[in-house]
Amino acid sequence: MTSVRVETEPAALALRDYRSDEKPMWCPGCGDFGVLSATYKAMQALQLKPWEIVVVSGIGCSSRIPFFISSYGFHVVHGRSLPVAQGVKLANPALTVFAMGGDGDFFSIGPGHIPHAANRNMNITAVVMDNSTYGLTKGQTSPTSPLGHKTKSTPYGSIVQPLNPILMAIAQGATFVARGYSAKPAQLTDLMVRAINHKGFAFIQVESPCTEFNNTFNHYDSVVEDLPAGWDPTNAQAAMEMAMTEERVHLGLFYQGERPVYEDQFDRLAEHRPFDTEAYLRQYQ
Secondary structure: OOOOOOOOOOOOOOOOHHHHHOOOOOOOOHHHHHHHHHHHHHHHHHOOOOOHHEEEEEEOOOHHHHHEEEEEEOOOOOOOOOHHHHHHHHHHOOEEEEEEEEHHHHHHOOOOHHHHHHHHOOOEEEEEEOEEEOOOOOEEEEEOHHHHHHHOOOOOOOOOOOOHHHHHHHOOOOOEEEEEEEEOOHHHHHHHHHHHHEEEEEEEEOOOOOOOOOHHHHHHHHHHEEEEOOOOOHHHHHHHHHHHHHOOOOEEEEEOOOOOOOOHHHHHHHOOOOOOOOHHHHHHO
């Protein structure tokens, strides 16, 4: 009797396959729960293999996120998620790499890394959970806090114009720039799927309120709206003008463009001129 080998399709990955054994330790109602949920759903929608995902974060409440995802992860020093994420991607371009953190991490100590990652067009996805406060250190003013915002560090109200993340990302060369809202997880999931599929540096600002020190859910519920019908995300100038003049907080894909990614260019350089490590080191002997 001849045995017959039956080929079976591998089982589809479920949401639980992307959840780690660590329980999220955010305050009840924190917007970052919505971001984490959208991240799980985006990974599942694309059927990403957990062992081919790397999540890099810095310091802050939102930067705890690698602990809650069943993937490889780096929890690095404050503001340095982008250079580490770029190094991971350059070392192994086959990996799906995320840089994730908060407005303090990305825009206070770490903003100097954004123009380099964006200009190089590294094929990674940066997700900024923006609550306009330093939640982990108990509620000081952050770079995106509005004018007049009163906190422990600005008891008489902030006198600094808040940073504009969407305008900054487009102007610095990001080829995918979007804004989501943690209370709209379905839309955020869709943006994350599109960002991961985009070949190049993808930047998503997520309005993610802090229920403890800057609970702005009611505010954002009243002011968010989708980008206008028929919005053309290929028009960088229009996207920057929208970012500079919007009276309401628009959600969706502001801009998407195409140009070569850094790691592909780097590989071509290596093929053109193989690097002789021993010869390079001999010149210093």
